[in-house]
Amino acid sequence: MTHAALIAIAAGMVAFAAPAEGQLFYVGLRGGAALPTGAFAETGAPAEEQLVEGAKTGFGYGLDAGINLGPIGLYAGFDHLRFECAEQACAPDSKLKLQGVSAGVRLAIPLFPFVKPWIKGGVTFSELETQFGAASSQSQFSSERTPGYEVGAGVDIPFGGIFSLTPQARYVGQKFDYKIPGVTTGDKQSDKANYYTFDLGLRIRSPI
Numbered sequence: 687m688t689h690a691a692l693i694a695i696a697a698g699m700v701a702f703a704a705p706a707e708g709q710l711f712y713v714g715l716r717g718g719a720a721l722p723t724g725a726f727a728e729t730g731a732p733a734e735e736q737l738v739e740g741a742k743t744g745f746g747y748g749l750d751a752g753i754n755l756g757p758i759g760l761y762a763g764f765d766h767l768r769f770e771c772a773e774q775a776c777a778p779d780s781k782l783k784l785q786g787v788s789a790g791v792r793l794a795i796p797l798f799p800f801v802k803p804w805i806k807g808g809v810t811f812s813e814l815e816t817q818f819g820a821a822s823s824q825s826q827f828s829s830e831r832t833p834g835y836e837v838g839a840g841v842d843i844p845f846g847g848i849f850s851l852t853p854q855a856r857y858v859g860q861k862f863d864y865k866i867p868g869v870t871t872g873d874k875q876s877d878k879a880n881y882y883t884f885d886l887g888l889r890i891r892s893p894i
Contacts, residue, residue: 710754714852716887720744720767726879729772738814738829738862738877741782744769750852750887752792759792761806767883771816784860784879786812788836802842810834814862814879827864834860842889852887 722741729740746767753760769782790808797803813831840854860879 710892711752712754712850712889712891713749713751714850714887714889715747715749716852716854716885717747718745718883718885720746720769721882721884722769722880723882724878724880726877726881738782738864738879740772741879741881742770742772744782744784744881746784746883748885748887750889754792754794757794757796759794759804761788761790761792761808763788765810765812765883767881769881780817783815784812785815786810786831790836800844802844803839804842805837805839807837808835810836810858810860812860812862814864829862829864832860832862834858848891848893850889850891852885852889854885854887856883856885857881858883 721743726738726741744767746765748766749764751762764787765785767784769784771780771782788808788810790806792804792806795803795805811831811833814829815826817826836856836858838854838856840852843851843853845851858881860881861876862879863876
């Protein structure tokens, strides 16, 4: 799914929500840090024999769009993250770039009048790019785009009538299938790439 597809989804949400009184649609930008966990953060095999390993703290940005149908809402998102990579696990000066889209359900928790907490869960479709090989013969490589999942929580802090600040935290569980040309033999390898994100977003929402 491309940026154009994500924009089309957002536009469809807006068109659906506009005539419905009491519904809210929103679009927004966010940025923050990503912390790898589990096997994604570990180091083991030489860099020329593996792909998804040795990730360190990364940073990135994303887009969000959604519709609130009372306390339950639907959302779609896009993520672009770059993780630093441990020297003993990755090719020299390489980074792990993760990019993909997500969609799911968001549930509002009506506890406070001005700060609006929520939780969400959904599916992700991402791919991972990096470099592999010795310093003298590095090659760019991308995994297959595979499905995963995410769960998260955050708050909307309204201001200025139609704007909201939105801090949030997410856990993303992802597994990538890949085959390194000239290195991997037999079946494809599958490695997990699980991580947490901590973002701050700015959203614009409908006034109704």
